Amino acid sequence: MNFEFSSRVPKSDSDPVGDILKVAGKPGIISFAGGLPAPELFPIAGVKKAAEEVMDEDGAAALQYGSAKGVGKLIDTVVQRSKRDGVVTDADHVMISTGSQQAIDLTGKMFVDPGDTVIIERPTYLCAVDVFRSYGAHFVGVDMDDDGMRMDQLEQAIIDNPNTKVIYTVPNFQNPTGRTMSVERRKQMVQIAEKYNVMILEDNPYGAIRFTGENIPAVKSFDKTGHVIYMSTFSKILAPGIRVGWIVAGPQLIKKFTFMKQSADVHTDNFVQFVVAKFFAENDVEAHIKKISAMYVKRKDVMINAMKKYFPSDVKFSNPDGGMFLWVEVPGDVNTQAMFDECIKNNVAFVPGEPFYANNAPSGRFRLNFSNTPEDQIEIGIKRLASAIRKFQEVNA
C-alpha cells in the first residue's frame, strides 16, 4: 500500500549512513566508521553490582512508573558533575533524557517550526541534521577553524536569517572534526545569542574525555539570560547501551521540556536511572574516565603517527585533544563515497564527509573513529586506507 506520511518523513527509503555502517561492520574489515566507545572498558562488574543493589534496596521504586523529570538521585549526580564544566546549577534546572539524542529531538520539536532556521557547524553531527530536518528546519552552516565555529559568520548568518531559532554546537572534540571551541568564542557565542534572542543547544557528549590541556568551561557557564540549553550523556563515560542523558536549562524551560518528554516516552527507564546513580555513588568515575582517556589517546596517537607515515603528504588531518574522532581532508575534487567503495575492497572503512553537511558538502572529507579499534589494528587499517587513497587518486588523476 501507499502510506500517506506526514511532511516530516523523508520521501526516500535510502539511508546512506546506515548502509555504510552495515558494510563497515562485516567481518575482516577494520572499521574506523562507527562512533563506538571501546567495549573493553565497559564497567560490567560495576554495573552488575549496581543493578543488584538497586533491586535489593529500591526494587519496587525502580520498577514502578517514575517522574518525567527523572530520578532524584540521578538529578543530584548531574548537578554534582555539572560543576566540572563550570555549570553551577540545581535540581530545578535538570531533566533526565533518554540519551542525549532525545534532548536534540525535544529541542527541535519545541523550537523549530517548518521553515525556521537552525544554524549548524560545517560539518556537524549527522543525526542532529536528521532530527532538525524532521521538524522542517532550514539549515545554515557556519564554517569552523581550529577554534571552532566562526563567530563573524555566525552573527552574519543570524542577520541574514531573522527566523533563526537554534544554534547547534558541539564545542568539545566535535563530531566529526575533533575540534574544540576556544573560551573566547564561547563567550562571544553567548553574547550573540542574547543579542538576537536565539537559543544555543550545547551538545557535550565528549567533553570529559580530554587527553591534553585544561578543561574549558561550558558555553552554558557564560549564560546569564537562559539562552543556552546544555545537554550531555553518560554514553561516553559509562556505556552507550544505557540510554541516559540530561539537559540543563532554566526552570521555566525544564518544565516545558518535561511536559513534552512525558508525551514522547513518559519518562526515561527508571531501572537504569537508579543503576547509573548507584554506579556513580559507589565508583571512582573520574579514575574510570582517566582510564578511558588513556586508552583513547594511545589509539589516537597510533592513528596520527600511521597517517603521518603512510598517507600522501598532501592529505590533512586534525589532531584532537580528546573525544573519539578526527577529520581528514584529501585535496582535489575527491568523491569520498567512491573512495569508501575502494577502501572496502581493501577491508578498511570510514564515514564519507557528505552526511555531516546539511547541504553543499565540500569534496574530499571523511571522518575516522579511533576509540573502537585496538592499536595494532589501527596501524594496519591506516596502511590499507593509505594505499586505497593512493590508488583512488591514481585512477582519478
Add this chain to the structure above:
Amino acid sequence: MNFEFSSRVPKSDSDPVGDILKVAGKPGIISFAGGLPAPELFPIAGVKKAAEEVMDEDGAAALQYGSAKGVGKLIDTVVQRSKRDGVVTDADHVMISTGSQQAIDLTGKMFVDPGDTVIIERPTYLCAVDVFRSYGAHFVGVDMDDDGMRMDQLEQAIIDNPNTKVIYTVPNFQNPTGRTMSVERRKQMVQIAEKYNVMILEDNPYGAIRFTGENIPAVKSFDKTGHVIYMSTFSKILAPGIRVGWIVAGPQLIKKFTFMKQSADVHTDNFVQFVVAKFFAENDVEAHIKKISAMYVKRKDVMINAMKKYFPSDVKFSNPDGGMFLWVEVPGDVNTQAMFDECIKNNVAFVPGEPFYANNAPSGRFRLNFSNTPEDQIEIGIKRLASAIRKFQEVNA
C-alpha cells in the same frame, strides 16, 4: 526571557492532570487516580537474576550501542507473544520502542501534519491526545458503547473528515472506560480503514490482564493490507519502570519507524532489552500474568461491590473483564473537577473525566483505578467517595 516556542508547544503552563496526580499522591489519601500496576507483584528477584546473567553472558553487547530496531532476542520474544493475540508475524514486522508511548509519538510524527484528523474514542487515553495534539492533530471523537467504538459513527466521521490519517483505539479494557471492542467491530474497523485508506493505531497495553471470558484476537489479526499498526508494552505484565514496548507493522513501515526512532533516541536502552528477553526466557510469564490478573480481579470486585453498596443508586459504572480501570457516570450536570476537590477533603482521589476528551467533554464522568490499592483500602476509599458524591450532589442540588 520570552521563549519563541514552536507551534507544537502548548501556550499554557497548566497541567491539570499533573496537578491532580500530585494532590492525589499526598499521604493519607486513598488514590484511585493514577494508572499504576501493583508494585507488590513486581518480579524484583527475577529482574535481578536476569540483570546478573545479562552482565555475565552479554555484558559488552548490552552496554554497547545497539540497533534502532531492537535487540534480536527481544524481537523474537515479541514474535512469540504476538501469537496469543492472533498476530502471526516475524522479526521483519517488529520494532522495539521506548515504552508504547513512543510508538504513539512516532505514529503521530509520521502520519499527522497540522490540521490532519485523528479519530479517537470518546473518552480515550489522555496522553495520546497530548501527543497527537503536539503534531497539530484535529480531533474527531467517536462514541463508544459496551462493544467499544461505534462503527457507524466511525465511518461517518471519516466521510466528514477526508483528511483523516489515523484512528486511535485501545480495544481491550480501554483506558479510561475498561470497555472491550467486540470481535465483530474489530473486523468492521479493519474494513473501514482499508476502504478509506486510513491507518489504525491499535494500542494494547492491558490485553493480557484478562479476568473473565476468552481472549479476543487483535484488530491487527484481521489486517490483510497493512493498515493496522499494533503496539503493546511490557509495562503491565512485567513493570512500567522498564520502558520497553513494541510495534508490529509491515516491513516497509517498520523501516520508516526505525529511521524516525533513530532520530528520537538512537535506540531503546540495550541493557533493559537484554534483561527483558532474559526474564522471558527464564520465567513462566503466563503464570506471573495469572497472578496479576487474580489480584486485580479481586480488587476490581471489591470496588464494584463497594460501589453497589455505597454509591447513590443513580450512579452508573462499568464492570470491566480485565485491565486496571473502570468508568463512573454521575447523572446530572456534575462538574467532576469540583467533585475532585470535595473528595480530596475526604482523602480519596480519582481522575475527572474532562482530560480524557479532546473536546466537548460530557459532565459527570470520572475514572477509577483499582490495580494499585489493597482491598481493605478500596472499601474505605469507595465509602469516602460515596459520601463526597452525596455531599456534592446536595450542595449542588
